[in-house]
Amino acid sequence: MSLIQLNDVLKIYTSKAGDVTAVDHVSLSIEAGEFTAIVGPSGCGKTTLLNAIGGLDRPDKGSIRIGNSDITGMSDKALIDFRLNNIGFVFQAYNLIPVLTAMENTAFIMELQGVKKTERLQRAMDLLSAVGIDGKANNRPNQLSGGQQQRVAVARALASHPQFILADEPTANLDSSSTGQLLDIMAKLNADEGMTFLFSTHDQRVIDRARRVITLEDGKVISDVHV
Amino acid sequence: MKTLLAFSFLACTVLQSMGQDVTALLRKAEQASIQHASTMDMAITNVKPRYTKVINMRTWSIGNKHSLAVITSPKRDSGLTYMRAGDDLYMYSPRIDRVSKLPASMLMQGWMGTDAQFDNVLGQSSFVDDFHHDYQGKVDVNGAPCHLIACTPKDDVAVAHARVNVYVSVQHGGWVRMQFFNRRDQVSQQMDALRYGVMDGVLMPVEIGMTGKDGVQRTTMEVLQWRKRPDLTEAYFVPSRMTQLEP
Amino acid sequence: MSGLVVRMAWRNLGRNRRRSAITGAAVAFALFFAIMIRSMQLGIYSHMIDTVVGGMAGYVQVSDSAYWPSQDIDLSMVADKDWLNQVNAHPNVESASPRLSGFGLFTLAQHSEVGQWVGVDFTAEGTDSWIQRLDAGSYDIPDGQEVMPVWLGRRMAENLNSRLGDTLIALGQGFRGSPASGRLILAGTLKLGNPQLESRVAILHLADAQFFSGAEGMWGQVLITPKQPEKSLALTPQLANDLPLANALWSSWEERMPELQQAIEADSAGGIVMLFILYMVIGFGLLGTMIMLASERQREFTMQIALGVRRKLLAQMMLLEAFFMSLLGVIAGAVMGRAVTFYFHINPPQMVGEAAEAMESQGWDPVLPPSMDLSIISTHALVVVILTMLVSLWAVSVVYRSPAIQR
Known part of the structure; x- marks a missing residue:
């Protein structure tokens, strides 16, 4: 059974200029352990598709199943808890909590999950060293570079033991060396621990490292290539 | 014109002569009690809702401007002495063994909780000199015919009463009733000569009722004894005298 | 959280x-x-x-039903010490004390002032509060019928040009027509926080006041300070009910001084x-x-x-x-x-x-x-x-x- 299963997902945005079909009857399945990039030009529907998979937005039609759960029928509140326990998010703008240190940002999700203090501190430290910034554990986001912040974001995304990580344009704001480091880290996590990564990107460096590339155009999957 | 002048002259004379008659009437009514230097024993009974009090006292007086009164009972008050000498008013209290001069305004104040005023106790004011007198005709008081004389103060005289009605007995010429009006033309006090008697050969009111503002008569003054004292002179009425009296 | x-x-x-x-x-x-x-x-x-209220008029006052508003000394009430003991024993009462007062003329040499004399039971009212009010002098003068100590409002003492130890002559209307008169020794001056009171109040021992005015065995009013003075208004009818006294008027200061x-x-x-x-x-x-x-x-x-x-x-x-x-x-x-x-x-x-x-x-x-x-x-x-x-x-x-x- 696939980790993520999309069946005939349709999402239409209504605007004054007319209806825009952002995701047009997409069916997809993603297996555990994949390192997959969703690519395509701006406005092709990558982010909408990712939001739907991440349970941040509801499709107008079709269904999305993650593991054994059909998330399309879940209440808002249930979705929040589902996201907390099953999905790791990495955003383009890092979105760390500015008043928390790198360590606290990482431990934050675990605290919401109710993990014991010693355990979460230990895991946060392990994760920070896994992403190579354990030396900056007590720094706040504004004391970190963009690349460092994004690595903290990855650590945070991993902290909750998610089923997979959704990364929406994670390298868009990073220089090439930071991008390289970040991709190395994610590739290593994928290889060593079998963590599933799903990117939306139009960064060629990401596409080059991906082992499956799904191309969207006008909301439709126009190609799906396993490298 | 001449006629008119003559007439008005006549009118004035008639009124004037009538006025003199009224004044004479008033003078006679007053004189009965004040023409002699005298000494008198008096009892004043004051009936209040919560108590009745009888005060006995002895007075010495000449005319209506010189008078001395010493209280002989009740015990608590005995020895208290009041004196009027001309326009001055004094009090002596054996408790403080001191003569105190009282303000002249006290004359119109209630005396020792009674409806009598200091003025009533220490020689009645005269209405002869300081008042205009208008004869108002005859009226009956308690069934006896009286002359009613309305007295209003002369312009330049400061007095406490706005006007006074004096009722003079047609029969014996003594006063029978005096009504004192305040500035609002309400009766602030009324004195009634309840009984006339002859003391030491002089006809005088021997029982006087005092009625207060509320129209209730609570105070009566009774003359127990009255004697002429031709030996008294004004020199008798000096403050030092007050400390020497035996109640 | x-x-x-x-x-x-x-x-x-x-x-x-x-x-x-x-x-x-x-x-x-x-x-x-x-x-x-x-x-x-x-x-x-x-x-x-x-x-x-607290100092002079009392939070709750008991007087003869006719006493107000004239405050005529003749309308004083007969002293009832048993009843007063009951009042003092009431759980809602902090203290209760009788007073007797009247008006008089106070004279020293050439100076005279009209004032209100008030006979006070210092012990019953609490000596502390009276000591606080003392501006000069003391209360350490025994009750005596020979010499009556008096404590004047400080402005009144000033107006009389008096010094401690001076003998004042007091004259006034006493009980039932008796003139009140006495020699008073100035034992102290008082600050009462209120210029009007300070320029007209003369405090005497209650017993002296009774003797001075001839109102032996009489009280003008009884002042009651409740344990919770702010609840005087509500407490007054309750006290009146718990501590009945014939022909008495109970009033809280709010009723007596609505203004x-x-x-x-x-x-x-x-x-x-x-x-x-x-x-x-x-x-x-x-x-x-x-x-x-x-x-x-x-x-x-x-x-x-x-x-x-x-x-x-x-x-x-x-x-x-x-x-x-x-x-x-x-x-x-x-x-x-x-x-x-x-x-x-x-x-x-x-x-x-x-x-x-x-x-x-x-x-x-x-x-x-x-x-x-x-x-x-x-x-x-x-x-x-x-x-x-x-x-x-x-x-x-x-x-x-x-x-x-x-x-």
Whole structure:
């Protein structure tokens, strides 16, 4: 059974200029352990598709199943808890909590999950060293570079033991060396621990490292290539 | 014109002569009690809702401007002495063994909780000199015919009463009733000569009722004894005298 | 609520320190002014009530039913010591003491003053309160029928040009037509907080007053201080019922001095209206800050909701942040308010000029002693905190309206 299963997902945005079909009857399945990039030009529907998979937005039609759960029928509140326990998010703008240190940002999700203090501190430290910034554990986001912040974001995304990580344009704001480091880290996590990564990107460096590339155009999957 | 002048002259004379008659009437009514230097024993009974009090006292007086009164009972008050000498008013209290001069305004104040005023106790004011007198005709008081004389103060005289009605007995010429009006033309006090008697050969009111503002008569003054004292002179009425009296 | 929420709320205060400081200052300012206004107002009221009611008129008064308003000594009541003992034993009564009073003329050499003499049972009234009122002299003079000690209001003593030890002559109307007269030795002068009282009151021992006026065995009135003086009005009928006395009139000071009570209520209402306006102004200021703050955080709310943070937690965080902000303001405002009222408590502001004359003519010392009642601070601190919390509901509503994605 696939980790993520999309069946005939349709999402239409209504605007004054007319209806825009952002995701047009997409069916997809993603297996555990994949390192997959969703690519395509701006406005092709990558982010909408990712939001739907991440349970941040509801499709107008079709269904999305993650593991054994059909998330399309879940209440808002249930979705929040589902996201907390099953999905790791990495955003383009890092979105760390500015008043928390790198360590606290990482431990934050675990605290919401109710993990014991010693355990979460230990895991946060392990994760920070896994992403190579354990030396900056007590720094706040504004004391970190963009690349460092994004690595903290990855650590945070991993902290909750998610089923997979959704990364929406994670390298868009990073220089090439930071991008390289970040991709190395994610590739290593994928290889060593079998963590599933799903990117939306139009960064060629990401596409080059991906082992499956799904191309969207006008909301439709126009190609799906396993490298 | 001449006629008119003559007439008005006549009118004035008639009124004037009538006025003199009224004044004479008033003078006679007053004189009965004040023409002699005298000494008198008096009892004043004051009936209040919560108590009745009888005060006995002895007075010495000449005319209506010189008078001395010493209280002989009740015990608590005995020895208290009041004196009027001309326009001055004094009090002596054996408790403080001191003569105190009282303000002249006290004359119109209630005396020792009674409806009598200091003025009533220490020689009645005269209405002869300081008042205009208008004869108002005859009226009956308690069934006896009286002359009613309305007295209003002369312009330049400061007095406490706005006007006074004096009722003079047609029969014996003594006063029978005096009504004192305040500035609002309400009766602030009324004195009634309840009984006339002859003391030491002089006809005088021997029982006087005092009625207060509320129209209730609570105070009566009774003359127990009255004697002429031709030996008294004004020199008798000096403050030092007050400390020497035996109640 | 987890430590996480507290930690984040607290740290959020530091994100825009200037704004937090200004908001806190607004709260502090509002509270400070509320404390000042109410402390001065309530202080003046209790000064008025204490001096007139507590000191001289009594919170609850029992007199003959005809005694008021003439206060005629003839309408005094017969002293009933058994009944007085019962009054003193009543659980709601702090103290009860009889008095006898009347009017008289006080003379020393060439000077005379008309005044009110009041016979007081010092022991029953509590010596402490009388010692506090002593301006000069002492109470260490035994009761005696030979020499009657008198304690004059200090202005009256001045007007008589008297010195301690002088012998005054007192004359007045006594009981049932007897003139009251006596020699009084000036044993002390009193400060009574009220110029009118100070220029007309002469205090005697109760027994001396009874002898002086010839009212042996009589009381003019009995003053009762309840354990809770502020409840006098409600307590009066209860006491009257528990402690029956024939032909007696029971009255609380509010009934006897409705004009004082009404003046206080009217003035107090004016102060409350002012405070209401102040709170409105501050409230709208806070609302503006809160709207700005919430719109700045909007993005963060969305992101945290995406990560899996429940809206309830975010709402708690915002409320807590507002609470901290107001708490800092409240602490600052309370400390400032307390400090300034304390200063004025030690150095009561003295009015000058026309205001002082107006106050004196109304019968009060032209001083404004503030109330030191801590409940003023706690009440208005609570009002300010509640106001801040209400305003922060805006941020809560923004949290609940935040979607999980940026649009």
